[in-house]
Amino acid sequence: xxxxxxxxxxxxxxxxxxxxxxxxxxxxxxxxxxxxxxxxxxxxxxxxxxxxxxxxxxxxxxxxxxxxxxxxxxxxxxxxxxxxxxxxxxxxxxxxxxxxxxxxxxxxxxxxxxxxxxxxxxxxxxxxxxxxxxxxxxxxxxxxxxxxxxxxxxxxxxxxxxxxxxxxxxxxxxxxxxxxxxxxxxxxxxxxxxxxxxxxxxxxxxxxxxxxxxxxxxxxxxxxxxxxxxxxxxxxxxxxxx
Numbered sequence: 001x002x003x004x005x006x007x008x009x010x011x012x013x014x015x016x017x018x019x020x021x022x023x024x025x026x027x028x029x030x031x032x033x034x035x036x037x038x039x040x041x042x043x044x045x046x047x048x049x050x051x052x053x054x055x056x057x058x059x060x061x062x063x064x065x066x067x068x069x070x071x072x073x074x075x076x077x078x079x080x081x082x083x084x085x086x087x088x089x090x091x092x093x094x095x096x097x098x099x100x101x102x103x104x105x106x107x108x109x110x111x112x113x114x115x116x117x118x119x120x121x122x123x124x125x126x127x128x129x130x131x132x133x134x135x136x137x138x139x140x141x142x143x144x145x146x147x148x149x150x151x152x153x154x155x156x157x158x159x160x161x162x163x164x165x166x167x168x169x170x171x172x173x174x175x176x177x178x179x180x181x182x183x184x185x186x187x188x189x190x191x192x193x194x195x196x197x198x199x200x201x202x203x204x205x206x207x208x209x210x211x212x213x214x215x216x217x218x219x220x221x222x223x224x225x226x227x228x229x230x231x232x233x234x235x236x237x238x239x240x241x242x
Contacts, residue, residue, distance in 0.1 A: 097197055101130035105195045108204040109134055112193070115208040115227045121190055130196065136168065136182065136189040137223070140216045168214060176210040178203075205231050 048064040059066030089097065106125045109132035113120055118135035122128055168189075169182040181192050193207065208227050217223055 092197070098130070101195050101197065102128065104199065104201075104204075105130050105132045105193070107201075108132060108193055108195060111204050111230055112191075112208055114230065115223055116211065117223060117226075121185065131192060131194045133185075133190045133192045136191055136211065137215055137217075140218070140221065168211075171214050172207075172210055175214070176206065178207055178210050180207065201234065 051064060053068055053071055055071055056067060057070060057072040059069065105128050109120050109128065112118075112132075112134040116134065116137040118137050121133035121135070169180070172178045172180060172182075180194075183190055183192065191207070191211070193204070195203075205227065209224075212221075212223055212227065
């Protein structure tokens, strides 16, 4: 693609033409995404006066480069630390990181299943990379039935709201400082946990405890007893460390 672009939709036009050529030749397709404008060289001069950032911190009216060079909402830390992060990754070793993260993900999934008495969306360890999905336990309602549980949509026909699922992801972040996605799959709610080099066993235990608390389980419940027992045993000590 030639720069500067002659018109705003040049990227789309060239991309469409590229995809047509690839389809005709049965070639592999590789895509690049333009996320930031860092230099006026990428935009035709005739458009400089009409393109502005969504948030103007300073440099307003001083040209394209001045307005885009620094935005108060942009965090440059990831860019500045990228070189060190890559060096650290190379120092630890790719295979060791992958093995460690996989072992931690499998271990964490089993801990959550035990503490919540639910299930994994993928039962086979070989199908787990560094993420695991575990079904969210039903909300504890005390006298609703013998085991004190009510399935989502039951107990009054309130649907998901009756189980308090709609606010679970926000509550985990706001009250426990735990950020994980909560999503629906085949009529059930699941939590997807991503494990990386900076995560440890304590993060998994914290998530297990947070969900039990937000789902109104009393501390005397057997699920809490399982959590305390596993935490004391620290049964994840066999997770390989880098």
